[in-house]
Amino acid sequence: MNAVAAIPSVRHTIIVKASREHAFDVFTRGIDTWWFRDHHIGTEPLKEVVMEPRQGGRVFERGIRGAECDWGRVLVWEPPARLVVSWGIGGDWRFDPDLSRASEYEVRFIEEAPTRTRVEFEHRHFERHGEAGQNIRDRIEKGWAKLLAAYRESAKAA
Amino acid sequence: MAIFERLERGPLPVGEIARGLPVTRSAVSQHLKVLKHAGLVTSQRAANRQIYRIDANGVAGLRDYFDRFWQESLQSFKQAAEKPFTEKYR
Numbered sequence: 001m002n003a004v005a006a007i008p009s010v011r012h013t014i015i016v017k018a019s020r021e022h023a024f025d026v027f028t029r030g031i032d033t034w035w036f037r038d039h040h041i042g043t044e045p046l047k048e049v050v051m052e053p054r055q056g057g058r059v060f061e062r063g064i065r066g067a068e069c070d071w072g073r074v075l076v077w078e079p080p081a082r083l084v085v086s087w088g089i090g091g092d093w094r095f096d097p098d099l100s101r102a103s104e105y106e107v108r109f110i111e112e113a114p115t116r117t118r119v120e121f122e123h124r125h126f127e128r129h130g131e132a133g134q135n136i137r138d139r140i141e142k143g144w145a146k147l148l149a150a151y152r153e154s155a156k157a158a
Numbered sequence: 159m160a161i162f163e164r165l166e167r168g169p170l171p172v173g174e175i176a177r178g179l180p181v182t183r184s185a186v187s188q189h190l191k192v193l194k195h196a197g198l199v200t201s202q203r204a205a206n207r208q209i210y211r212i213d214a215n216g217v218a219g220l221r222d223y224f225d226r227f228w229q230e231s232l233q234s235f236k237q238a239a240e241k242p243f244t245e246k247y248r
Contacts (some may be wrong), residue, residue, distance in 0.1 A: 010225045014232050016239045026239040034238035036231060090220070105228075126221045137200060 009124035020109040020117040027107060029053050029120075041093050042069035051085070053077070060083055070095045075104060081093035083107045090129035101128050161189055165199060169211035 016023045026033065032049045040046040044063025051059045057074040076084035088095045088102040096102065105123040112118050163211045164175050176186040190210055200213040 001206050007221050010221060010228055011234050012228055016236050018239045023239045027235060030238060034231070034234040035233060039231070113196065119232070119236075121228060122227060123224055126224070130222060 007126040009122050009126075011123075012121045014119050015120070016117045016119055017115060017118060019115055020111045021080040023117045025081070026111050027109075028079075028083060031059075040069070041071075042067055043088060043094065046078075053079075070097065072102065072104075073099075076106070080109055082098070082109070087123065103128055111156060161186065161193070165210060165212050169202075169209045171207040171209050173207075175210065 009088040028051050031051045031134060035049045037046055040049070040061045042061050042063045044065050044067050047062050047064045047066075049059075049061050051057060052074065055074055057077070058070060059074065060068050060070045060074045062068050070088065072086040072088050074083070075086055076082060084104055084106045086099055086102040086104045088097060088099075090101065103123060103125045105121065108120040110118040110120065125148075134144075161175055161179075164170060172183060172187055172190065175190070176183040177187065190199060190201070191231075193211075194201060199210050200206045201210045203209075
């Protein structure tokens with residue numbers, strides 16, 4: 001359903017006082033140094049976030065007991081200029097490996113001076129998570145249907 | 159694309175959404191059905207017409223969530239990237 005209307009991208013631009021090589025490095029290999037600890041989907045407490053530094057590399061979390069939980073893949077690896085990563089976590093907070101249902105974010109590192117880098121960030125194609133959103137709704141509806149059926153039964157018995 | 163942009167400005171009936179678009183009204187209806195199924199828009203019957211609006215609790219809500227999420231995360235990234243070299247990670 002690529003004909004479906006797009007949801008506007010999330011865009012942010014920030015200035016980092018560092019070289020773009022360093023900025024790229026911290027964003028990728030150093031992702032664990034800045035990722036908020038409470039933003040993860042695994043059942044174990046978060047030990048670390050890993051971005052494998054290559055095209056096709058995995059982006060995943062590792063729990064304190066070693067369980068790994070995928071988040072996405074490196075789609076474009078062009079250090080120190082550009083990075084595109086798929087984001088397979090939709091509205092139900094589960095990882096879906098199907099890229100057709102994944103959004104993606106792109107990060108561009110633009111040198112403004114040797115120690116000043118403009119970082120342009122875009123997270124796009126949220127509409128691809130549509131199915132997941134639908135699934136949640138379906139589950140909630142099914143849950144209510146069950147609850148109402150149980151209620152009906154107990155009301156009958158009374 | 160155009161359909162969603164129109165709805166961003168506020169709720170509209172199909173006729174209004176289709177006005178000026180190079181597609182038939184039934185194509186727009188079909189499109190809206192898909193958007194509705196995907197949880198992107200909702201509809202409500204008012205004065206015998208279906209009024210469509212963006213579903214703020216649906217995937218659009220997901221977008222808003224990520225907007226805030228990335229804004230905060232990128233600030234955190236900036237701080238990490240600007241730390242003196244000696245404090246470099248690992």
